[in-house]
Amino acid sequence: MKTPQPRYRCPLGRLQANQKPDPEAVKKQGWKEQHILVISPEDERLDWYEQQLLRNIGDRLYGEEGGQRG
Template sequence: MKIRPQRYRCPLGRLQPDVTNLEAVKETGWREQRILVVSDTDERLDFVERELVRRLGERLYGTGGRRHG
């Protein structure tokens, strides 16, 4: 009868964070709070949609640290 040696389990292993599904977080944020998180480089968007996202970002937050009021 072979007995496998018991592997040492590091106590720090339980401190490792769980992997978060970011797409699920974004979807939940949109459905529950109407918060949209989207990148202007998202390949699921066509050129017009990416340009709209870029312009909205620039209008709301400015470019190069400059804010529009």
């Protein structure tokens, strides 16, 4: 009879949070603490003008969508 080998469990594992952080909460905290804004142009909370503005800023800073970036 084969018995499974016990896996080594790191003692630090129990200190890790079991839940993944809420992405919206992380974005909110980043904005409030460091003034970093993370937003998708496809975000449904934005109207067409705001989505286009984000695309224009992204294209200006990082190049055209779908093109070579970097």
